[in-house]
Amino acid sequence: MAVMTYREALRAAMREELRRDENVVLMGEEVAQFNGAYKVTEGLLKEFGPKRVVDTPISEAGFIGLGIGASMLGIRPVMELMFWSFSYVAFDQIVNNAGNIRYMSGGLINCPIVIRGPANGGTNVGATHSHTPEAILASHPGIKVVCPATPYDAKGLMKAAIRDNDPVYVMENTILYNDKGEVPEDDYVVPLGVADVKRQGEDLTIVAHGRAVITSLKAAEILEAEHGVSVEVVDLRSIRPLDEETVLASVRKTHRVLLVEENKPFCGVDAQIAYLIQSRAFDELDAPIHRVSSVDAPQIYCKRLEDQQIPNPARVVAEALKVLA
Amino acid sequence: MAKPAVLTHPESLKRPAGPSEYAKDPVNAKMTKAEKVELYTKMARIRHFEQRCIRVYQQGKIGGFLHLYVGQEAVAAGTISLLGKHDHVITGYRDHGHALMVGMGMNECMAELTGKVTGCSKGKGGSMHYFAPDKNFWGGHGIVGGQAPLGTGLAYAVKYLGRKGSCLCYMGDGAVNQGAVHEAYNLAALWDLPVIFVIENNGYSMGTSQERSTAHPGCLAKRAEGYGMAWDVVNGHDVYEVRARTAVALKRAHEESKPTVLEIFTYRYYGHSMADPDKTYRDKEEIKEYREQKDPVLLFEKELIAEKTLTPEKAKAINEAAMEEADAAAKFADESPDPTLADVTKDIYWEEDNRGPDTSSRGTIIFE
Ligand SMILES: Cc1ncc(C[n+]2csc(CCOP(=O)(O)OP(=O)(O)O)c2C)c(N)n1
């Protein structure tokens, strides 16, 4: 195993898939000559040339739609959005075209496209650049959504996404790009729809995805060190498909649940998880389910307050103690 | 109602309709008599299919929106009759004409309209969403202009895969004001993609004339110049002219891998959809004038009779056969079963429909 950053892990996944399949094409704004706005695609133009790594104009509806059209003919485009926030100008393509075409054609067509890029707040850039649209997108049947939290998962999920024959939207996180972790150098995939218990525990289950997993792991350490509480952290990894069984197994073990996500509370991913738990494990619960989401307002610019708006370890610890009370 | 000043207008449309000036164009001259009769037959089939749809709709068997192609037949017929193995077609919601032209059957098309499982999309798409990828037909799209990037992407794929082909991407005159269309124009021109954007200019987007929707109206094709793209204007009432001028664009796509905007002037006889009473935005006289003087099917029929390719008796027989075929399709649709409740949750994900030993994904993908 090598130690690499989340950014390098994503790049390794794309490099390996570019080598493996000549129909894989990377596309997006600044992905080629500029080496990527966040340097995720650094060096790939040099290695694979301009047919495989393509700079696009600032034209999300145009180039994402183009990628979807090309995918219907067997190209496997991996499209970078500089931020998932910018997907909103391409929403019709992303939802109506990629998400519906298989159904509307009675199963005659499929769109093996990957759309990837960062989807996170916490970077002091204001409301337009801080959206987390995983819940919005995953609410559309036809679409798959994954949110890797670690370098290992970033590489494995990205490779699974590129090989998948349906549209898969990979939501990364700029704050995680420099995180380091152990990543196998050989070929592996993290299958879609498989959650991962990132920390074992007995007293409380925290369910999270994306960077909220990292936040929750930090909170779990504090809870153990300062409050003697044993916390299990379940990382969903994949939002749709959703690994319901791993969540339920953990609930049956600890009987107490805290849901943590960086979305705003209204109709977030956690609303679905809370529904799942009450419908299938109601009798297992010793306390009501609590949650920690981003404070329900457009993302604030002021860094000091934004750090409190999104879930942080202190907020998670405080809420966990309420569930345990 | 004042008509928009048309600044870029095909020459032939400025004169009363008469024998086609394009009959001797090489793409038409090289057609055999049988091919010409076949083209006429296809136009007649579109006409009669659509007219049969009106009856099925009025019987309450077709739900939702039904946009008819009557009056516009020469556009789909002329353009699609030129296509080869690596040429692709994608269009908006007024898609029945294109579907029949690429070779989809009346049965599957009619059954789709009545929501039957024997429909081309198993009753999951409806009138606006026909597809036949095996015939290089990629829909049938309900969002105005949303298909333009997809068509550009099909052309991108054709080029990427090293094939000598193209994509014909159709849209209405109302679609040209959508951002997605302009983004598609830019990408097509920037990357030299073999796509032909066909604007089927029937004068109206729903009840809105071009003058009321479009700055500098009457110059839709010419907008291509802003992208350094070739463009042309075509009389869409004359199928020979449509073929001749489309052939130039097709050659540009095949030989030079360059895009074109083709604005084809046409007219729809019925309301925007069956839901449009068609009373507020245009004169009955205008419709009558087009029907009597510029009807694409009748003009082609006259042309072929004058050429002695067709006799009035043969034309009559062709039309009767098309009506019978449409009748049989209505019967087929009637007798076909609905999809089942279990069908509702199929055809959503390829990976679920094709689960096998290689499928790695797990978890819940369809929720209760
Ligand atoms: C994005 C979007 N906006 C509005 C509509 C509703 N709508 C459907 S067709 C249409 C008119 C389009 O006219 P045009 O492009 O000229 O095509 P035509 O119907 O004449 O073939 C409108 C407003 C839609 N389907 N999609």
Ligand SMILES: [Mg+2]
């Ligand atoms: Mg129109």
